[in-house]
Amino acid sequence: MAENNKITLYDLQLESGATISPFVWAIKLALGHKGFDMDVVPGGFTGIMERTGGKTERLPAIVDDGEWVLDSWLIAEYLDEKYPDRPTLIGDPSIKVSAQFIEGWLWGTAVGPWMTCYVKSYRDRSLQVDHEYVTETRARMMGGKLEDIVVGREDRLPQISANLELLRGTLRSNDWFGGEAPNYVDHRLLGCFLWLASVADTPALASDDPLRDWLDRGFDLYGGLGRHPGLSDIFGLEQRPGDPELFDHNPREFGLNKRNTGPESTRAETAAIKGEAVNA
Amino acid sequence: MAENNKITLYDLQLESGATISPFVWAIKLALGHKGFDMDVVPGGFTGIMERTGGKTERLPAIVDDGEWVLDSWLIAEYLDEKYPDRPTLIGDPSIKVSAQFIEGWLWGTAVGPWMTCYVKSYRDRSLQVDHEYVTETRARMMGGKLEDIVVGREDRLPQISANLELLRGTLRSNDWFGGEAPNYVDHRLLGCFLWLASVADTPALASDDPLRDWLDRGFDLYGGLGRHPGLSDIFGLEQRPGDPELFDHNPREFGLNKRNTGPESTRAETAAIKGEAVNA
Numbered sequence: 421m422a423e424n425n426k427i428t429l430y431d432l433q434l435e436s437g438a439t440i441s442p443f444v445w446a447i448k449l450a451l452g453h454k455g456f457d458m459d460v461v462p463g464g465f466t467g468i469m470e471r472t473g474g475k476t477e478r479l480p481a482i483v484d485d486g487e488w489v490l491d492s493w494l495i496a497e498y499l500d501e502k503y504p505d506r507p508t509l510i511g512d513p514s515i516k517v518s519a520q521f522i523e524g525w526l527w528g529t530a531v532g533p534w535m536t537c538y539v540k541s542y543r544d545r546s547l548q549v550d551h552e553y554v555t556e557t558r559a560r561m562m563g564g565k566l567e568d569i570v571v572g573r574e575d576r577l578p579q580i581s582a583n584l585e586l587l588r589g590t591l592r593s594n595d596w597f598g599g600e601a602p603n604y605v606d607h608r609l610l611g612c613f614l615w616l617a618s619v620a621d622t623p624a625l626a627s628d629d630p631l632r633d634w635l636d637r638g639f640d641l642y643g644g645l646g647r648h649p650g651l652s653d654i655f656g657l658e659q660r661p662g663d664p665e666l667f668d669h670n671p672r673e674f675g676l677n678k679r680n681t682g683p684e685s686t687r688a689e690t691a692a693i694k695g696e697a698v699n700a
Numbered sequence: 701m702a703e704n705n706k707i708t709l710y711d712l713q714l715e716s717g718a719t720i721s722p723f724v725w726a727i728k729l730a731l732g733h734k735g736f737d738m739d740v741v742p743g744g745f746t747g748i749m750e751r752t753g754g755k756t757e758r759l760p761a762i763v764d765d766g767e768w769v770l771d772s773w774l775i776a777e778y779l780d781e782k783y784p785d786r787p788t789l790i791g792d793p794s795i796k797v798s799a800q801f802i803e804g805w806l807w808g809t810a811v812g813p814w815m816t817c818y819v820k821s822y823r824d825r826s827l828q829v830d831h832e833y834v835t836e837t838r839a840r841m842m843g844g845k846l847e848d849i850v851v852g853r854e855d856r857l858p859q860i861s862a863n864l865e866l867l868r869g870t871l872r873s874n875d876w877f878g879g880e881a882p883n884y885v886d887h888r889l890l891g892c893f894l895w896l897a898s899v900a901d902t903p904a905l906a907s908d909d910p911l912r913d914w915l916d917r918g919f920d921l922y923g924g925l926g927r928h929p930g931l932s933d934i935f936g937l938e939q940r941p942g943d944p945e946l947f948d949h950n951p952r953e954f955g956l957n958k959r960n961t962g963p964e965s966t967r968a969e970t971a972a973i974k975g976e977a978v979n980a
Contacts, residue, residue: 491960511792513879518798599793
């Protein structure tokens with residue numbers, strides 16, 4: 421049992437003290453979900469091996485009563501296994517598989533494209549000691565100077581927002597990916613938006629984006645973990661002439677989410693399919 | 701308790717007797733998963749209200765000991781609730797939310813685009829009595845004559861296949877969406893591919909597609925429900941000069957699915973990030 425209800429978390433931080441890594445964000449939310457307090461070990465990209473005594477090159481890592489646990493998925497599984505009487509993170513093996521799919525979609529659809537818009541800010545906001553490491557590694561990973569990569573981002577951001585419609589469709593008919601309460605799927609996805617807030621020096625989403633309800637509730641979780649003063653407002657993107665709609669203002673009812681409860685429930689759709697007027 | 705272990709299923713069929721609806725396919729798999737035999741009521745699009753005594757305009761519908769249950773999600777939930785001691789379909793509320801997301805992705809990425817390739821065959825293979833209904837409703841829904849809609853499909857099929865990489869990535873590191881055994885997420889997605897097999901008059905996927913392992917195991921489930929002789933082979937698509945790769949032959953290791961078990965597990969990646977040679 422974690423002494424004093426505290427678990428040690430090795431953080432990956434920006435100069436502001438805000439967490440940069442989406443994976444560390446996910447574990448912060450997971451620890452909040454399990455009801456633990458955190459003893460945060462600060463630091464950035466530089467010196468992880470030294471800080472952790474050679475235990476790991478990557479974060480998050482936790483220490484619970486002297487036991488080291490690495491990796492954002494393995495930590496979540498450890499917490500459920502060790503503390504089964506606290507709120508569950510991953511209630512079924514299928515949740516992990518589906519979450520990997522959905523998280524892969526979010527990375528391909530938004531996190532990667534957003535990185536091309538915010539990588540300069542990602543570097544500028546990092547710890548001074550990390551600047552050279554971030555500049556060199558990201559230039560290598562992304563194939564260019566950070567200042568060049570972000571050029572034209574104002575033309576890319578509207579389309580990235582528009583491409584999130586599948587996520588909006590799911591959250592229109594569900595409060596959380598966990599169902600009536602958040603679970604580790606929400607934490608994983610919210611972690612990506614908290615990463616966004618940590619680096620977004622210009623807004624990524626419209627102020628009235630339908631995702632805002634879920635995001636606001638998610639950032640408020642567990643005493644407002646996602647309300648760190650170092651985070652930027654991700655809302656406020658404006659549609660310019662020629663931009664795509666930032667989100668679908670008139671979504672078709674999402675057919676796969678409609679339930680057939682008898683002929684009355686399908687009458688309007690049947691009339692539309694058959695090209696008939698519906699009798700009022 | 702279902703008498704004689706049998707549940708009545710109202711089917712939606714083609715002339716061959718194969719099921720056309722992906723939602724009916726999902727329920728056939730779900731009934732197999734729960735260990736039930738099926739008393740299949742045959743029929744197509746025409747006369748559903750008459751066959752079901754006015755109970756529904758849509759299928760699937762089941763009757764279990766005189767109780768009618770409609771809707772492919774509500775039926776699955778009913779089966780878990782009524783028969784909790786049989787294998788579980790939906791082990792956590794989060795699974796339904798995630799499945800709606802993933803199924804929405806598959807419809808947008810493949811089922812919809814495939815419909816523009818196969819709608820003529822969809823009509824031609826339907827029951828004779830359904831031809832006029834299918835021709836008229838699908839022309840209205842898709843905005844053109846069925847013969848015109850399928851024109852150029854040989855140029856679309858390779859890209860649809862290429863676009864399935866996210867699904868391949870998930871199934872490279874997991875046997876089933878259910879984890880070690882299939883669950884209703886697999887049934888939903890397999891239902892889409894069984895729909896594909898019911899209408900594919902030309903192949904949709906390469907013979908060596910990495911999805912084939914999961915699909916073959918899925919079609920074999922529960923005594924080979926997906927091996928109806930009316931189904932077509934969906935494999936055999938060939939890449940022509942100028943076509944995109946039908947699937948990624950050299951996928952980058954899917955970073956989100958890798959686990960950090962210590963410095964040894966990340967050493968090669970770290971060297972690549974830093975642009976260093978790895979010491980063997």
